[in-house]
Amino acid sequence: MTRSVTDIIAGLGTGIHIDGQWRPAQSGAGFDVQNPATGETIASVADGGRADARAAIETAAAHQKQWAAVPARERSEILRRAYQLVLDHTDEIALLMTTEMGKPLDQARGEVAYGAEFFRWFAEEAVRIGGDARRSPDGKTRFIVTREPVGPSILITPWNFPLAMISRKIGPAVAAGCTMVYKPAELTPLTSLYVTDLLVEAGLPPGVLSVVSTTSPGEVTEAWIDSGKARKLSFTGSTPVGKLLLEQCARGVLRTSMELGGNAPFIVCEDADLSVAVSAAMAAKMRNMGEACTAANRILVHRSRLEEFAAALTAEMAALTVGDGTRDGIDVGPLVGPDAVDKVTELVADAVDRGARVLCGGQRPTGPGYFYPPTVLTDVPADADLMSTEIFGPVAALVPFDTDAEAVELANSSPFGLVAYVITESLDRGLVLSEELESGMVGLNTGLVSNPAAPFGGVKQSGLGREGGLTGIDEFLETKYVAIPVR
Template identity: 80%
Template sequence: MTRAVADIVGTLGSGIYRGGEWHRAASGGTFTVENPATGETIATLADGDRADASAAIASAAGHQRDWAAVPARRRSEILRRAYELVVERTDELAALMTAEMGKPLAEARGEVAYAAEFFRWYAEEAVRIRGDARRSPDGKSRFIITAEPVGPSILITPWNFPLAMVSRKIGPAIAAGCTMVYKPANLTPLTSLYVVDLLSEAGLPDGVLSVVCTTSPGDVVSTWIDSGQARKLSFTGSTEVGKLLLEQCARGVLRTSMELGGNAPFIVCEDADLDTAVDAAMVAKTRNMGEACTAANRMFVHRSRIDEFVTALTERMSALTVGDGAVAGTDVGPLVEAKAVDKVDRLVADAVDRGATVMCGGRRVDGVGHFYQPTVLTDVAQDADLMSTEIFGPVAAIVGFDTDDEAVDAANDTEFGLVAYVMTESVDRGLSIAERLESGMVGFNTGLVSNPAAPFGGVKQSGLGREGGLTGIDEFLETKYVAIPVK
């Protein structure tokens, strides 16, 4: 039987972890974690500061050499066991995730399955790290080329996918042989703390992973960056923060991976299958209450199909049940905090002021919790704020277009380029549009692109590097070349 959330929380660590042990904050400070559906405090954790950060990075640096020497097969076995434990604990992880960030239980279970696959994928990649050996073109030298762990790595994850984001970073770091210092989001740290204990149970040696929860992320992360001991930073979060981190990392020439903001376009061509398009739009828009960097932000629909698309999407959005994600039958849970609701409300109000029509929803839900109604807006002006700002809420903004070129130009009219979606029954048309979209990923007749076996990441101001797939482990590896003269 699955334990109650309070019982699960009671077994979690303090929030600061190093050397295989949980610690209090050096300052003695604490912070609370709240359930966004009820406003109730569900945990109190240690609030780390610079002193805790310094101890964590020193631990990571001190264990790097020994960890890098651990055979790839052993690292693989640890990851495989972590995968098995995540699957075994699906119900507890899902319940904890729902309690701290609000997503419906069914969706939380889906995230657990997705997150587990990163551990399994990198368990398999750990033993397939590639190298090369060959003669130079002039025949005078032999080349030996190896891939070695980059070294102590800083990992920073967001609040919206508290399990998938941590497994997507920790998995390849373990596989590559890197020690880690990790800062979870202070809004949703509990799932991450569960994973720390789970990895220890899977056999991860003490000292390989250190964790600092904090409400002062700038102090903690800058301490790590400036320590001279970290060699890599992997960050998922806003473009604004990512730019600041890139500037800081430049001081020490740290390797960086950045999965930043999105402003995903969703294009419905005149020959699209309506059912396919609406199904894909629902996934791309309402997954995680719209609180996803991959969420469809701007929906461009051919004018010959816009009326039927709006009617069908409005019907589907209006039928969604809003409520506590822990309650059976809930489709849309709360947004993560009050500020998130305020932002969505402001963006919708601005769009309406500029001429948008509200087809359904359009306002916050009164009462306890941070809820916003599923919303469909039509006739959205191009200069509306939500056309250039991530909504991060259950709001579909729809704009008409006449030609494919017009749709592509509008889709590319943003500094972001994480993911885009195109709906058409023509393979040639779909591929032609996909090739012209300035985006790291494209969903063709699907609203879900995330897959552990595929490279996840964007172009322009949506980030640098890729996570997942064959290239994900390369972010944690350095290439070394040894030249040997031929005698």
């Protein structure tokens, strides 16, 4: 039987995790975590600072050589056990996740299954790290190429997917043989702390993973970056923060992986199957209440299909039930906090002021919690703020277009390029548009692209590098070449 969330939290390590032990922050400070459905405090966790950060990165550096020498099979088995432990605790993790960040329980369970898969995927990749051995073209030199762990790695995750974002980083780092220092999101640290305990239970040795929760992320991460001991930073979050981290990492020439902001276009072509288009749009827009970097931000619809698509989408959106995600029958939970609701409210008001029409929703509710209703706007003008800003909320903005070339131009007008979606019955058209879109990922007749076995990442200001897939482990490996003269 699943414990109550109060009992789950009572059993958590809520301090700073260093060298296999939970300890208070050196300052003794803590901060509160809220339930966004009620605004109530549900837990207090340690508020780490510069001294805690230094202790964490020194621990990671001290354990790097020993951890790198652990056989790949042993690292693989740790990840395989972690995968199973996460699945075994699905209901507790989902309840904890929903309570601290709002997504409905069904979606939280889906994230648990998705996030666990990164542990299983990289358990399999750990034993497949390869190399090369061959002669030079002139026959005079033997080349031996090996792959080695990059070294102590800084991991930073956002609040919107508390399990999947960290398993996507810890998985390849463990598989590659890198020690880690990890900063969970201030708004949603509890799921990460729960998973930390599961990794320890799975056999992850002390010192391999240190966790510092904090309300001073700049202080903690800068201490890590400037320590001279970190060799890698993997960050998921906003583009402005990512740019700042890149500047800081340049000082020590750290390897970086950046999964940054998005402004995803969702293109409904004139030959689209309406049921496919609406189903895919709901998936791309409403996963996580729209609080996802992959969320459809600009829904571009061929003018000849706009009216029928808008009517069908509005019917689906208006039928969704909003409320506390821990209750049965809830489709849309709260946004993560009051600032998120303020932002969505301002973006909708700006669009309406510029001529957009509200087909459903559009009014901020009263009462406790940080809720916003599913909203459909049509005839959104190009100069509306939400056309160039991630909405991060349950608002579908419909924009008409007349030709495929116009749709591509609108889609590519953004400085971001994480994911794009194309709905068409023509394979040729779908492939052509996929090639023309400036995006790291394309969903063709689907609203879901994330998969642990596929490379996740963007182009332009949406980031650098890829997570998951066959290339995900490469971000945590260095290539070494040894030259041997042929005698």
